[in-house]
Amino acid sequence: MENEPLLNSLQTGFPEATIAIGSDWPEMSIESTQLLEVIEKLKGSDNWDFNYLFCETCVDWKTHFTMVYHLSSTQFRHSMVLKAKVDREIPQIESVVKFYKTAEMLEREVYDLFGIQFLNHPDLRRLLLTEDWVGYPLRKDYHDPINMIKL
Amino acid sequence: MDVKVSEPSTPFPGTIHETPGGGILLSSLDDVINWARSNSLWPLVFGTSCCAIEMMSVASAKYDFSRFGFEVFRASPRQADVIIISGTIVNKMAPVLKRLFDQMPEPKYVIAMGACATSGGPFFYNTYSVVKGADHVIPVDVYLAGCPPRPEALLHALITLQEKIKSGLTREQIRSKMSEEYGK
Numbered sequence: 537m538e539n540e541p542l543l544n545s546l547q548t549g550f551p552e553a554t555i556a557i558g559s560d561w562p563e564m565s566i567e568s569t570q571l572l573e574v575i576e577k578l579k580g581s582d583n584w585d586f587n588y589l590f591c592e593t594c595v596d597w598k599t600h601f602t603m604v605y606h607l608s609s610t611q612f613r614h615s616m617v618l619k620a621k622v623d624r625e626i627p628q629i630e631s632v633v634k635f636y637k638t639a640e641m642l643e644r645e646v647y648d649l650f651g652i653q654f655l656n657h658p659d660l661r662r663l664l665l666t667e668d669w670v671g672y673p674l675r676k677d678y679h680d681p682i683n684m685i686k687l
Numbered sequence: 688m689d690v691k692v693s694e695p696s697t698p699f700p701g702t703i704h705e706t707p708g709g710g711i712l713l714s715s716l717d718d719v720i721n722w723a724r725s726n727s728l729w730p731l732v733f734g735t736s737c738c739a740i741e742m743m744s745v746a747s748a749k750y751d752f753s754r755f756g757f758e759v760f761r762a763s764p765r766q767a768d769v770i771i772i773s774g775t776i777v778n779k780m781a782p783v784l785k786r787l788f789d790q791m792p793e794p795k796y797v798i799a800m801g802a803c804a805t806s807g808g809p810f811f812y813n814t815y816s817v818v819k820g821a822d823h824v825i826p827v828d829v830y831l832a833g834c835p836p837r838p839e840a841l842l843h844a845l846i847t848l849q850e851k852i853k854s855g856l857t858r859e860q861i862r863s864k865m866s867e868e869y870g871k
């Protein structure tokens with residue numbers, strides 16, 4: 537589907553979500569509690585068939601986090617962005633590993649650098665940093681007086 | 688058209704005494720060894736980021752550092768003479784770099800290629816993971832500026848290393864010689 541019809545069909549499918557065309561694809565913002573049901577619907581539906589998670593990352597807005605999921609369909613060749621707000625005090629969200637196996641590594645990376653706890657993740661360990669690392673370096677308030685020279 | 692044949696910058700160390708039926712070569716063994724060594728330096732396959740792309744192009748047909756005796760990249764530190772640190776060294780890579788350097792047989796040389804390897808470069812400020820200069824980990828012979836340095840600059844660094852080896856001097860000796868020369 538092209539972006540416009542995809543946007544319209546998403547709007548009919550999820551009337552309560554905010555959807556707009558972003559720089560490349562339709563971007564849909566949802567509540568983090570709805571994540572699993574939304575993804576189940578996006579992946580399971582015959583006219584969307586979002587069967588490929590090609591990027592999963594996180595943004596630190598200082599007041600909250602946003603989890604960002606880039607979904608794509610290998611059948612229809614359309615893509616979309618899914619955004620879910622995560623609380624900064626209790627950084628928890630459901631893992632999407634049961635829908636996309638690739639999320640296992642992506643979520644370990646996000647956990648490693650942002651410290652988001654993925655509920656029901658099969659193996660949530662640090663990925664890039666050493667096992668005994670303290671803190672989450674891609675958070676805006678991260679500070680390391682030994683290795684970092686602040687400018 | 689005149690073809691100008693220029694002298695090599697450092698000719699064979701020694702003097703030739705013509706005698707009937709041949710010649711006698713006078714030299715010191717150290718000089719000959721250094722001369723031979725400097726013309727056969729095999730680099731280690733070691734590239735950690737973008738500078739490595741420039742290093743590869745220096746090895747390939749257009750620039751071709753084999754012309755200067757840098758022949759082939761060796762994938763084993765035990766067969767390598769020089770390590771070109773082409774790229775960012777992160778804290779996690781530092782022990783690996785040290786170990787590779789330790790595994791190389793003497794004599795061994797190090798070129799720090801690019802801003803990252805000399806000082807941390809673009810990653811000097813506000814990073815938690817980058818070593819601020821590879822010389823925190825292993826001793827460096829030649830520093831090369833640039834981000835990334837052009838292939839010609841790497842060739843110049845390689846030739847500088849050859850000249851350092853041929854001179855047989857340590858860093859301190861080179862420094863005091865330069866300060867004598869320039870009166871600093």
Ligand code: SF4
Nearest residue numbers: 737738801802803834
């Ligand atoms: S000096 Fe520049 S080009 Fe070289 S590795 Fe660092 S960032 Fe890349």
